[in-house]
Amino acid sequence: AQSVTQLGSHVSVSEGALVLLRCNYSSSVPPYLFWYVQYPNQGLQLLLKYTTGATLVKGINGFEAEFKKSETSFHLTKPSAHMSDAAEYFCAVSEWTSGTYKYIFGTGTRLKVLA
């Protein structure tokens, strides 16, 4: 079975600073990786996904993530944090078991942006 580890349940950055949210996966097959974001009182929203091809994936709101097979990582970055980036971020891998594809999520990282 696949698994996802997100290091740091809470991350604080200053406005304008680099955002780095860490995600490592465990998979015996090529992984399909996702980052979702949840803003307060809203549903999870897809930021970006990696399927095949280019290992640097660009998403919405200036976020990007790089798939590194050798490190089994898919870290999420943004060069300059905005106050509006404050939210909870979830890394996930898509897994086929019991006849269906389903997400395996990490425990989430709550990002706080300091003025």
Next chain:
Amino acid sequence: EAGVTQFPSHSVIEKGQTVTLRCDPISGHDNLYWYRRVMGKEIKFLLHFVKESKQDESGMPNNRFLAERTGGTYSTLKVQPAELEDSGVYFCASSPLAGVYNEQFFGPGTRLTVL
């Protein structure tokens, strides 16, 4: 286009009572998923409907949980009788396709508290 909606947004019940959660997927989405997040832990898969049929219910915790999707539209998740460990946030998601890298669209969740 309306997103995935869930009702109620919050529910507080006593141990032993019954609660029914409702999910309205995006119109036209044949695939409907239920997930649950227990406080501080990862979001976990519960089950997957394709139209009105259960494709995979391997994540359902036990037989106190019953999910239905009448007519392939909205879905309900009933917990009867509720136990303390059932507390958490229940998310519903839908998608038009169910492939390995197909995006799932999430609702805001129902926060269930069992006292």
